[in-house]
Amino acid sequence: MTSFSARLLTCGNRRLWTGLAVGALVFLVLVPVLNLAVPVDSALHLPNYMVTLLGKYLCYALLALAMDLVWGYCGVLSLGHGAFFALGGYAIGMYMMRAIGSRGVYGNADLPDFMVFLNWQELPWYWFGFSQPWFALLMVVVIPGALAFVFGWLAFRSRITGVYLSIITQAMTYALMLAFFRNEMGFGGNNGLTDFKDIFGFDLALPSTKMGLYLASAVVLGLAFLLARFIVTSKLGRVMMAVRDAESRVRFLGYSPTAIKLFVFTLSAMLAGVAGALYVPQVGIINPSEFSPANSIEIAIWVAVGGRGTLIGAILGAFAVNGAKTWLTGAAPELWLFLLGALFIIVTLGMPKGLIGLWAQSKARLFRRSAVTEEKEARHA
């Protein structure tokens, strides 16, 4: 264990730890202070809705991080990660539905409202256990993880790669969407799960609960970032990159790309599930549209915009694209999809390394210029 913590310390350089500390300061100190301590009429006050919005972005960032691990490092372009996110969301949603108890419209202590409405007499077996928080939290990672494991095992073992893998992951999320739309599935059909009252005994309507969920999202993102960083700086991380760049060559060294991709894909799906579970209590609803294939494609765009295979780029990309989306859907909603498409084309053609790459490039250029001017000045002197 001591060697483990030593390894953890070496997984980042000073810049990384500084960056992480700054991030913690902003999200864990500055935001709560601006929201809670600064008077409401002050220009610096951060309104409650902004806290929840930031909380949502943090969940997207966690989702993007999960995507970067499997795509940016392992070369597996999953276009079904929205499904894992949604399943994590449904798992926590089922707990929150059960927690409503007899406070629903129909006042049935055992059945959620939509089941009473469908004239169901008893709870389906797969809802058992979800009244227990620990069970629901376990399912948040177990269900997406199990699906990813089985799906990945079938796909990677048959050596399905590249665009074929992307297509079948799209098909997977699409199939799940159709299934969850059906009322008979027992997940609220079209409307999904909503009208939640509280989570782990905390009233969801209270700003303090919202702040708590926001803070939890920030902390979990930080921990997930460290975990991801630990993995990508390990020897496994280098084998993952080797799989990404020359999969068949890795086999001849005796590694099993199937096992490696399966591990990363499953872990990534679990992280996506956690992101969904943090997201749903903050937005108050989960419905089958979260499974829509377009959602999963959007995740890939966040990562591409931020910069693949850098972890931090995925987080930046999620914030940047979703920030733009929030702003534009307010200003000109009909333009959003066009902009997203254009963004994708610009990034793939013009900036293959995303925002992170752009930043590194401009820094390099700046350095070169200052070196040149210094040289000139030196000559003149």
Place this chain on the structure above:
Amino acid sequence: MLDDAMPTIDMPAGPGVLAAGSILYLDGVTVSFDGFRALNSLSLVLAPGELRTIVGPNGAGKTTMMDVITGKTRPDKGDVLFDQNIDLTRLDESAIATLGIGRKFQKPTVFEHLSVFENLELALKTNRSTLATLFFRLSGQQAEQIAATLQRVGLADKARQQAGSLSHGQKQWLEIGMLLMQDQRLLLLDEPVAGMTDAETEATAELILDLARDKTRSLVVVEHDMEFVRALGAKVTVLHEGSVLAEGSLDAVQANPKVVEVYLGR
């Protein structure tokens, strides 16, 4: 333990008997691509500790033979046995690599985005399981082993450089270095000196002879460069249209009229 896990051939008097004492045994191996026979009833036996050179015109099937041995291509027919009784046709690439067969590809393939050092680190003989790889820490002894290999393949000053930035010849060397790190019992080298200068070629020949000297490993070297083949001074097998045309010393096969015809006839 290994023997339990590996499927073995249990025919009373089949290839097992003929394969006795061999490290590699190919018999009647046929591979067709859309009807075209890249290997046509190829047979070849390699003794433990042997160094063998394989020559043959373009398209003779040399690379395909290595594909079959390393599990990349499944033969339509024929026996491929490693260490007398391990049936390689039933194993996949990583299982075969773990058994002790290493390969250098015709087109040098190194991991371009990793450093030279990291390329060697990945090749280092260690537990290949995912979790062991995740928690792997390089020991001092292993670091020394990498440093020694870097020295041996002349890349000591390039350890931190990205492998993608190496010259063609240097990539060949790095790939040979990766083979050394794996500490395999059978090494297959597909055109190891292609794209090398004369001096580099000479150094490579010395390295290969050095590897073959203590007879702890067996080597199969495919090469077009006859100077190089001569420098190795080993038994030569000539492949042509997917089967063995001649076998013997270099002088003997060069004097063989069938071989002369194949080489001059095109």
